Amino acid sequence: KAGVTQTPRYLIKTRGQQVTLSCSPISGHRSVSWYQQTPGQGLQFLFEYFSETQRNKGNFPGRFSGRQFSNSRSEMNVSTLELGDSALYLCASSRMPNTEAFFGQGTRLTVV
């Protein structure tokens, strides 16, 4: 079956703009989590959605938001982009808690 799919793979944006990233989970997975990966910082948890509800949120400013649709696909939005938002954004889906999280290939965002 298809894995976790993220689009687009690469994005270049200017400071102050906004961006929307998309994630399609594995079929049957109702949970989607988002992570920011930067060199030296590892994977920082952004938020997690289950059945269209945000259930967990990490320590990121309100400029970072997301949503989940009825088909479990999720989007992440970052408004008023800053240079420091440049990172690899990964989403992951899981079938159940405390089980393997399957990651997408990520979206590489560069803010100039």
Place this chain on the structure above:
Amino acid sequence: GENVEQHPSTLSVQEGDSAVIKCTYSDSASNYFPWYKQELGKRPQLIIDIRSNVGEKKDQRIAVTLNKTAKHFSLHITETQPEDSAVYFCAASKNDYKLSFGAGTTVTVRA
């Protein structure tokens, strides 16, 4: 919230030697501890995991140990091979989908 610390940040080993990565966690309620491997330019992938009701788990050359009292867990790779070169992340979770990751260990296996 949960805080996971991972050491060392970089590790260089001779091919055939063993590699050990250690992680500590802060939340005693955490009960699931996976390890992910991320090769250069690729997505993280689960290599092994352990739950709090088990002290040790092994899968071929990879093993993980858990000490709940001390709140630390370790990844052991024996007979390292060049394909083991990657970044390894430990993580902790407690009955939910959120994973708290360590900062990662870059492992280089020298031929």
